[in-house]
Amino acid sequence: AMAKPMLGHLDPEFLQIMNKLQELLRQAFGTKNPLTIPISGTGSAGMEAAFVNVVEPGDRVLVCINGVFGERMADVADRCGAEVKTLSAPWGQPLDTAGIEEAIRAFQPRILGIVHAETSTGVLQPIEDLRPVLKKFPQLLLLVDTVTSLGGHPVKVDDWGIDVCYSGTQKCLSCPPGLAPITFSAKAMEKIKGRAKKVQSWYLDMNMVGKYWGSERTYHHTAPISMNYALLEALRILHEEGLEPRYERHRRNHLALVRGIEALGLHMHVAEPFRLWSLNAVSIPAGIDDAKVRLKLLQEYNLEIGGGLGALKGKIWRVGLMGHSSNEANVLYFLTALEQTLKEQGFEVPRGAGASAAREFYAEPA
Numbered sequence: 583a584m585a586k587p588m589l590g591h592l593d594p595e596f597l598q599i600m601n602k603l604q605e606l607l608r609q610a611f612g613t614k615n616p617l618t619i620p621i622s623g624t625g626s627a628g629m630e631a632a633f634v635n636v637v638e639p640g641d642r643v644l645v646c647i648n649g650v651f652g653e654r655m656a657d658v659a660d661r662c663g664a665e666v667k668t669l670s671a672p673w674g675q676p677l678d679t680a681g682i683e684e685a686i687r688a689f690q691p692r693i694l695g696i697v698h699a700e701t702s703t704g705v706l707q708p709i710e711d712l713r714p715v716l717k718k719f720p721q722l723l724l725l726v727d728t729v730t731s732l733g734g735h736p737v738k739v740d741d742w743g744i745d746v747c748y749s750g751t752q753k754c755l756s757c758p759p760g761l762a763p764i765t766f767s768a769k770a771m772e773k774i775k776g777r778a779k780k781v782q783s784w785y786l787d788m789n790m791v792g793k794y795w796g797s798e799r800t801y802h803h804t805a806p807i808s809m810n811y812a813l814l815e816a817l818r819i820l821h822e823e824g825l826e827p828r829y830e831r832h833r834r835n836h837l838a839l840v841r842g843i844e845a846l847g848l849h850m851h852v853a854e855p856f857r858l859w860s861l862n863a864v865s866i867p868a869g870i871d872d873a874k875v876r877l878k879l880l881q882e883y884n885l886e887i888g889g890g891l892g893a894l895k896g897k898i899w900r901v902g903l904m905g906h907s908s909n910e911a912n913v914l915y916f917l918t919a920l921e922q923t924l925k926e927q928g929f930e931v932p933r934g935a936g937a938s939a940a941r942e943f944y945a946e947p948a
């Protein structure tokens with residue numbers, strides 16, 4: 583799709599592509615929000631756009647932190663001039679809903695920022711559990727990072743009462759990096775329209791960007807045309823498969839991987855109900871050289887996995903099964919390659935056990 587000839591950013595044909603993109607993004611996010619568009623920039627630009635539009639200097643913002651991306655949220659909110667308070671959980675665990683409610687009651691924030699899929703730890707935060715809490719604080723805006731969940735785990739913006747939700751193209755949407763889908767609820771739009779001062783960022787000001795994507799079509803900045811072609815194609819592929827079958831595929835490949843990991847005598851870092859399907863955090867066994875394993879996998883098997891970040895550096899491997907890459911062949915290949923690599927470091931592994939266990943799982947009825 584990206585090799586297609588360029589169109590002008592106001593070409594009627596490109597305007598049609600923009601309309602289709604918005605329609606398919608609304609379906610992916612599970613929302614009817616009119617302002618649902620791709621931001622020109624990566625996932626972090628989505629994060630900036632989310633905060634810079636709804637946060638006014640002095641606003642109280644509560645940020646939940648259990649990994650790198652929660653930390654990034656707090657930094658971004660701080661740069662917007664917010665009065666930031668953070669609520670933390672150990673890396674590898676979700677935040678407790680009752681604890682979040684307590685913190686909201688004590689701090690009375692205007693905005694609650696939270697990560698749905700914490701890529702640095704492999705934890706899934708049950709956002710839907712916040713629904714009854716949100717009902718008690720009608721002023722509160724819920725801002726959620728779904729960069730590693732959109733297209734891999736259910737994300738239901740309207741049902742879950744999310745006000746601002748952003749993602750990225752290169753995780754479960756299986757598209758090159760470069761755009762950040764984002765959506766704003768009516769309540770979020772009200773906050774933006776009622777701002778005393780202009781949005782501090784000219785580039786990410788939704789009042790102006792929204793006019794280019796809305797009926798006015800006013801030039802704001804030149805859309806990265808090829809990236810938009812790519813996202814349209816990625817979303818078409820997503821909808822061809824269907825949202826539910828796609829989630830189920832991610833779930834099954836994750837479960838197969840876990841079976842294999844456990845059959846190799848290894849352990850998952852995250853407790854069972856909170857494991858991401860898209861990002862599998864595997865605890866590194868004692869005596870194994872993290873960097874050596876990852877280098878070998880890359881050089882000899884052309885297979886890249888992530889190392890731990892921050893507090894989890896050297897403690898976990900992060901195995902992505904996102905979008906197109908969440909498939910049976912990858913799961914079996916990874917388990918086989920990991921077994922070989924661990925053996926070379928003297929780790930006793932039952933021969934072929936990982937891939938066999940995963941194969942058995944796949945043979946079971948869904």
Ligand SMILES: *Cc1c(COP(=O)(O)O)cnc(C)c1O
Pocket residue numbers: 624625626627629651697699700701727728729730750759
């Ligand atoms: C990758 C990621 C981001 C940042 O996205 P970039 O495309 O790297 O800017 C933000 N949040 C989460 C949870 C991510 O996984």
